[in-house]
Amino acid sequence: MRANHHQFVAFAYVVREGSFSAAAIRLGVTQSAVTQHVAKLEKQVGSKLLLRGREGISLTRTGQEFYDLADRMVTLDSEINERLEGFEAMARGHIKVIANAPLPALKAISVFRKTYPDVEIDFALYAWTTATRLLRERRADVGLITDPPKADDWERVPVQTTHYVAYLLPSSPLASRDLLYFKDLEQETIILPENGSLTERIVREAQDKYGIQFQRTIKMTTFPLMCEAVFQGAGIAIFLGNSGLISHGLVEVPVSELSETHEIAVVAPKDRARLRLVKAFIDIASSSDFR
Structure with missing residues (x-):
């Protein structure tokens, strides 16, 4: 007996939704x-395709291939259904968005929600390494990623450019500076994203390049x-500038050793x-009005 279409669809949705119960709800079975x-x-x-554990399901090597x-197959099914249903298909539906920095993604989601209020x-939000892996593994529909790696099977549209800054309290003695150097931060407690983030990697590379190590660091998840x-x-946080409204009330000061410009792009597998x-989400995120 050959594997049938329903089996592949069920398997794909279990992986995409993260559990058997969520896949059943999405499929209506x-x-x-x-x-x-x-x-x-x-x-x-x-062969086993999925491993079940306390933290959910994971794919075996064979499972990832399948x-x-x-x-x-599911994406092609969706494209065919869209053609059959016409633009009515855009009045409802579901889209999974991931990002490694909150503000650009949330701004795009806000505009998208107003245009398509019934779409779920x-x-x-993930660290850069996890976000790019999830897109590579087709676990999300679209992502807003800083400096995404180039891939032949990805659609990649630039959204905006940004650079790294230090986030400080207004009362900090360093808050009045126009530019900070690593030597100014050497004795401070520096707050960085978790291991695997683009920020953590770039800061570490800059420290190695300039031979300055921060004496105290704290890793945070978001x-x-x-x-x-x-x-x-x-302490003082280092992250991409203008990354979220929650930072209002803090002072952003550029850091000399982190002056390189970084590109935020909206990325999706080409077939998706x-x-x-x-496509509507990509158009909104990359529109001149959004920027």
């Missing part, structure tokens, strides 16, 4: 049906948490970029 489809597919393949094929949006830590007097909802 019972969780038992999804479980049976995936089990039958694994039996046909002759997911790539299954997700392309899933948004998550930019809002970093800003809250600055407000609480925990042809889907009308994804």
Whole structure:
């Protein structure tokens, strides 16, 4: 017996949604049906495709290969349905957006929501390494990524440019400076994003280049948490400039050793970029009005 279309669809949605129960809701079927489809597919393949653990599901190496094929099938199905339904398909639907910096993504989501109020949006913020991996593995429809790697099968549209700054309390003795140097920050407590972030990597490379190491650092998971830590007097944060409204009330000062300009781009797998909802999001995020 050959694997059938329903089995591939169920498998793709389990991976995309992160669980069997969420896949069942998205597909409008019972969780038992999804479980049976995936089990039958694994039996046909002759190998485990998914590993179940306390933190959810993960793909085996074989599972990743089959997911790539299954997700392309689901994407093609979606494109065909859009053609059949016409623009009515854009009145509803679902889009999964990820980003490594909050403000550009949230601004695009806000405009998109006003245009397509009935579309369900899933948004998550990740470290740069995780965000790019999820896009590469087709776990999201579209992402707003700083300096995304070049890939032949990605649609990549520039959105804006930015640079790194230090976020300080207005009461800090350094807040009145027009420019800071690493030597000014050497004895300060520096708040950085978690390991795997673009910021953490760039700061580490700059420290190696200029031979200056910060004496104390604190790693935080998200930019809002970093800003809250600055407000609480925990230290000085380094992150991309103008990254979120939560930083209002803090002072942004450029850092000499981090003066390089970085590009934020909206990125999607090329086949998904042809889907009308994804294309609409890309158009909104890259429009001159949005910038």
